[in-house]
Amino acid sequence: MEYRELIARRAAQEFKDGYVVNLGFGIPVLAASYIPEGVEVILQGENGIFNFETVSKVGEEDPYLADAACQPVRVLPGGSTVDIAMSFAIIRGGHVDATILGALEVDQEGNIANWALPAAPGKLVPGMGGAMDLLVGAKKVICTLQHTDKKGRSKVLKKCKLPLSAAKVVDLIITELAVMEVTPEGLVLKEVAPGVTIDQVKAVTEADLIIPDSVPEMVL
Amino acid sequence: MKSKVIDLDAALDNVKDGMSIMIGGFLGLNAPLACIDRMVERGIKDLTLITAVNSYVGGGLGIGKLFENHQIKKYIGSHVGTCPAATEQHVKGEIEVEYFPQGTVVEKIRAGGAGLGGVLTPVGVGTLMEEGKQKIEIDGQTYLVEKALKADVAIIKGYKADKVGNILYRGTPNTNPLMPLAADYVIAEVDYIVEPGEIAPDQVGTPGILIDAVVMGYGEEKTHEIFRNIWIRDKKLA
Numbered sequence: 001m002e003y004r005e006l007i008a009r010r011a012a013q014e015f016k017d018g019y020v021v022n023l024g025f026g027i028p029v030l031a032a033s034y035i036p037e038g039v040e041v042i043l044q045g046e047n048g049i050f051n052f053e054t055v056s057k058v059g060e061e062d063p064y065l066a067d068a069a070c071q072p073v074r075v076l077p078g079g080s081t082v083d084i085a086m087s088f089a090i091i092r093g094g095h096v097d098a099t100i101l102g103a104l105e106v107d108q109e110g111n112i113a114n115w116a117l118p119a120a121p122g123k124l125v126p127g128m129g130g131a132m133d134l135l136v137g138a139k140k141v142i143c144t145l146q147h148t149d150k151k152g153r154s155k156v157l158k159k160c161k162l163p164l165s166a167a168k169v170v171d172l173i174i175t176e177l178a179v180m181e182v183t184p185e186g187l188v189l190k191e192v193a194p195g196v197t198i199d200q201v202k203a204v205t206e207a208d209l210i211i212p213d214s215v216p217e218m219v220l
Numbered sequence: 221m222k223s224k225v226i227d228l229d230a231a232l233d234n235v236k237d238g239m240s241i242m243i244g245g246f247l248g249l250n251a252p253l254a255c256i257d258r259m260v261e262r263g264i265k266d267l268t269l270i271t272a273v274n275s276y277v278g279g280g281l282g283i284g285k286l287f288e289n290h291q292i293k294k295y296i297g298s299h300v301g302t303c304p305a306a307t308e309q310h311v312k313g314e315i316e317v318e319y320f321p322q323g324t325v326v327e328k329i330r331a332g333g334a335g336l337g338g339v340l341t342p343v344g345v346g347t348l349m350e351e352g353k354q355k356i357e358i359d360g361q362t363y364l365v366e367k368a369l370k371a372d373v374a375i376i377k378g379y380k381a382d383k384v385g386n387i388l389y390r391g392t393p394n395t396n397p398l399m400p401l402a403a404d405y406v407i408a409e410v411d412y413i414v415e416p417g418e419i420a421p422d423q424v425g426t427p428g429i430l431i432d433a434v435v436m437g438y439g440e441e442k443t444h445e446i447f448r449n450i451w452i453r454d455k456k457l458a
Binding site: 045046047048049054055056057058060061062063064065066068069070071072081083084085088091092111115116119120123124125126127128129130131132133136137163164165166167168 | 246247248249250272273274276277297298299300301302307310311312313317319321322323324326327330341342343344345346347348349379389390391392393394395396397398425440443444446447448451452456457458
């Protein structure tokens with residue numbers, strides 16, 4: 001299975017019936033395609049939209065309505081649109097059950113870096129958008145990312161090196177190799193991907209991993 | 221009541237080089253595209269631009285054109301990433317960029333318009349957002365003091381306006397309802413202009429007392445065409 005699909009499928013299993021969820025760009029949005037049967041979630045877009053789906057046929061679009069990536073959408077029955085102050089009050093106020101966001105780095109204390117790469121001295125790009133608000137406001141924060149960078153270096157660290165988006169907020173980390181939970185005791189290896197061994201995960205993880213007696217394989 | 225409907229150029233005569241300007245919209249959607257296009261033609265420059273998010277992905281629409289035409293001196297918002305020109309000018313040091321978390325920019329604008337000195341937010345605590353800001357502890361929780369934002373001009377986009385400036389929004393109104401309170405001169409670009417009384421009072425998203433000028437935008441048909449073409453080009457629609 002392609003890594004993005006694997007991560008998205010596993011992340012979707014975190015949805016519970018009735019959850020209000022906000023999904024970041026990339027893999028997180030993909031998770032909406034794998035919502036388990038019998039589970040209904042309400043998607044929120046931080047531009048101010050609840051309970052929507054993307055449309056893809058010419059004629060279905062409304063030029064005044066889009067999601068937070070400016071994709072054409074339709075509001076489903078029971079959905080709503082609000083202004084952006086209301087939208088972020090809902091986010092910051094703890095009324096979003098879960099957010100899934102990508103990251104450049106994440107660490108064993110639940111710190112996350114996903115907004116700033118140094119492009120020149122003192123110049124950071126691309127900016128945080130709504131990520132910082134979601135990380136602080138959502139009740140559950142799920143971080144999805146590839147386990148290592150292009151050079152094979154761990155992105156699951158003891159301590160983030162890049163500028164943080166928020167401190168000590170991540171609850172669950174899902175990569176193409178493993179599911180890890182941030183706990184007061186440290187980072188616990190909860191599951192490994194099919195065919196992946198605990199040693200293989202440890203070999204590419206800079207963070208200290210707590211290994212329980214039993215580490216099941218992801219069921220995808 | 222006096223009509224606030226004026227020619228788009230007459231309204232833009234109030235937007236001058238060096239001003240601070242809030243522009244409504246979210247990645248181009250429900251943004252005042254006709255006013256922005258005319259601002260590009262007029263070449264109003266050295267602007268401090270305040271928005272929640274940047275241009276449509278890849279630029280070429282809405283505020284992206286202001287960056288591409290080098291009319292921005294300083295940008296205040298939550299990112300530059302969707303706009304290649306803004307990103308490049310930031311990296312080269314040609315424009316000044318001040319980042320705030322999106323919900324924080326929104327609250328700064330709201331506070332500016334609501335007569336508040338600022339807001340206390342937990343967002344950004346433990347990050348670079350703390351730099352140079354006062355921190356306050358209340359009941360064991362740490363907050364950053366984020367000061368209110370105001371601007372010389374706000375240009376917003378509504379769906380309909382009546383001639384005295386009452387605005388009806390459609391779809392996702394995003395930042396448009398906030399900005400009219402926070403600026404000295406407010407232009408509302410709309411796709412329909414109707415008589416007073418034609419918008420039901422309880423459908424008014426922004427009361428006319430907050431609007432200085434109502435200008436006709438591209439209209440619904442052309443607005444639809446602009447987005448349909450962009451979405452087809454970007455393979456969102458087929």
